[in-house]
Structures are given as structure tokens and as C-alpha cells.
Amino acid sequence: MGADNIILIGFMGSGKSVIGRRLAKQMKYRFMDTDKIIVDKEGMEIQEIFKKYGEERFRDLESSLLLSMIDNLDRTVLSTGGGMPVRESNVKLLHAMGKIIYLRSSQNAIVNRLSGDTTRPLLEGGNLEEKVEKLLHARAPIYEKAADIIIDTDGKSIDDIVKEIIIIT
Ligand code: S3P
Numbered sequence: 001m002g003a004d005n006i007i008l009i010g011f012m013g014s015g016k017s018v019i020g021r022r023l024a025k026q027m028k029y030r031f032m033d034t035d036k037i038i039v040d041k042e043g044m045e046i047q048e049i050f051k052k053y054g055e056e057r058f059r060d061l062e063s064s065l066l067l068s069m070i071d072n073l074d075r076t077v078l079s080t081g082g083g084m085p086v087r088e089s090n091v092k093l094l095h096a097m098g099k100i101i102y103l104r105s106s107q108n109a110i111v112n113r114l115s116g117d118t119t120r121p122l123l124e125g126g127n128l129e130e131k132v133e134k135l136l137h138a139r140a141p142i143y144e145k146a147a148d149i150i151i152d153t154d155g156k157s158i159d160d161i162v163k164e165i166i167i168i169t
Pocket of ligand 1: 010011012013016035046080081082083084119120121122
């Protein structure tokens, strides 16, 4: 536990999983992804969990997962679901686990990346741009406050971002 771990936070579609996986490989760290662990544990896709049990239940799963991980992380890059830092108690746990890096992407970049995506229940139906705008507006200050380090990702390749993180951390 502690400073040996890197925690990636940020909006859906900001590249946390892809960047996290590549970063872990280069640093010879373990890679973990909270969404993936929840899906594996529950035996259900995230859309299904939201549909069956609702968002709050998913948030509870996220919080209890973090609690269960806190003493077991070592040299790990942890990618988190976009809503993870919304609960302040989660942010506290993430800080105790390691260095929090916010992968900050612009609204345009996010909309471009997520158009056609069907895996994010919070963006289902209606106008994607409006949904992203509203949620990003609410979330951006939360991500910024939670972060130890902010990396702007627009216009950068995955490799550039990984290099930047390695230099900074
Ligand atoms: C969510 C983000 C998703 C997933 C769930 C809720 C959010 O993860 O946890 O759909 O509230 O922003 P990604 O950020 O990996 O897409």
C-alpha cells in the first residue's frame, strides 16, 4: 500500500484503461481496473448491474471494492470507473493507496471517443453532447480536487501520455 501505486481517475472515454495497461507494462507494475473487477465478481456487465440494481448499488460495489483492496495493492496501476471519485470517502481511500492522476480530456475529445458507445449506462439515450457536457461540468471540479497530478490528454498519443506520467511520478 502507499506511494508505490498509481491511481488513474477521469471521465468516461478519457483513456484510463488503455493508458493504465500500457503504463503498468512499461513500469513492470500490475494493472487493475475497478470496472473489470466488478464485472468479473458480479458476473454481469456494467449496463446490466445498473439496469437490475440501479446506480447506487453500483456505487456501493465500487466503494466496497476499494475498501477490500486498500491493504493489498503493491506496485499497481489502478484504473477507476469515471464515477469513483464522486464519493468523498472513495477519494480518501484512493489517496491512501497511491498517487492520483487525473487524465483530463476536453468535452469534444470525450464526445468523439464515446459516440457510438453502448457500454455506458449514464450516457444512454438522448443527446450525447448534452449528457457529456452536463456530467463533465459536475465532475471536472471533483476530479481536479482529488488529483495529485493532472495530465491533459488532448492531442497526445497514448505513448506520449505514458511517458509524461513516468517522468512526472
Ligand atoms: C461511470 C463510468 C464507467 C463505469 C460506469 C459509470 C461513471 O467507467 O464505471 O459506467 O459514472 O462515470 P469508465 O470511466 O471506465 O467508462
